[in-house]
Amino acid sequence: AQSVTQPDIHITVSEGASLELRCNYSYGATPYLFWYVQSPGQGLQLLLKYFSGDTLVQGIKGFEAEFKRSQSSFNLRKPSVHWSDAAEYFCAVGAKGSSNTGKLIFGQGTTLQVKP
Amino acid sequence: DGGITQSPKYLFRKEGQNVTLSCEQNLNHDAMYWYRQDPGQGLRLIYYSQIVNDFQKGDIAEGYSVSREKKESFPLTVTSAQKNPTAFYLCASSIDGSNQPQHFGDGTRLSIL
Numbered sequence: 001a002q003s004v005t006q007p008d009i010h011i012t013v014s015e016g017a018s019l020e021l022r023c024n025y026s027y028g029a030t031p032y033l034f035w036y037v038q039s040p041g042q043g044l045q046l047l048l049k050y051f052s053g054d055t056l057v058q059g060i061k062g063f064e065a066e067f068k069r070s071q072s073s074f075n076l077r078k079p080s081v082h083w084s085d086a087a088e089y090f091c092a093v094g095a096k097g098s099s100n101t102g103k104l105i106f107g108q109g110t111t112l113q114v115k116p
Numbered sequence: 117d118g119g120i121t122q123s124p125k126y127l128f129r130k131e132g133q134n135v136t137l138s139c140e141q142n143l144n145h146d147a148m149y150w151y152r153q154d155p156g157q158g159l160r161l162i163y164y165s166q167i168v169n170d171f172q173k174g175d176i177a178e179g180y181s182v183s184r185e186k187k188e189s190f191p192l193t194v195t196s197a198q199k200n201p202t203a204f205y206l207c208a209s210s211i212d213g214s215n216q217p218q219h220f221g222d223g224t225r226l227s228i229l
Binding site for chain 1: 120122147149156157158159161164166172174175206208214215216217218219220221222223225
């Protein structure tokens with residue numbers, strides 16, 4: 001079955017420290033891969049996406065993610081965290097093809113807390 | 117600035133009542149989506165539309181209806197047939213070839229009176 005796992009439910013880092021949020025997926029082929037961020041009571045904002053090509057993807061707000069096919073992973077990284085990065089982060093995968101339109105599979109989310 | 121506007125931000129429904137959630141976008145995107153988010157869960161697809169006057173059911177369409185009369189607008193009606201409507205509803209859009217949501221509105225929180 002297709003699934004997405006975010007192993008860390010909560011992560012706390014100090015401001016200025018580096019960050020890595022893990023995402024592993026189970027899928028028959030290489031899917032589309034996404035990272036979204038959600039602040040309380042707000043909608044989701046797309047941080048970055050991977051469709052094909054270069055496996056290191058740059059996103060907004062200084063985030064990047066690396067697709068590793070051998071590990072079925074798409075981990076999100078940021079070299080220096082800011083207090084405004086505190087939010088919930090979702091990894092999601094989507095299958096290619098029109099029959100899979102909109103049918104993203106989401107991980108459970110990782111809540112990031114930033115200590116001053 | 118371009119974006120997706122959802123209204124109202126909070127909505128209350130009485131038993132047996134239909135309510136309509138508004139979603140408007142000025143991004144000129146062809147595809148629009150409606151999702152439901154429940155606590156501790158990811159998003160579940162209710163309906164999507166890839167072109168005006170056409171829409172398709174998602175994974176949890178029962179008790180919901182939509183229309184797409186204009187490219188900019190994709191309203192969602194939560195009918196009285198939806199027995200558990202309390203949730204956070206998100207509208208999204210996309211234009212690239214992935215057929216997956218790229219831009220989201222700020223959501224509508226629906227509660228039962």
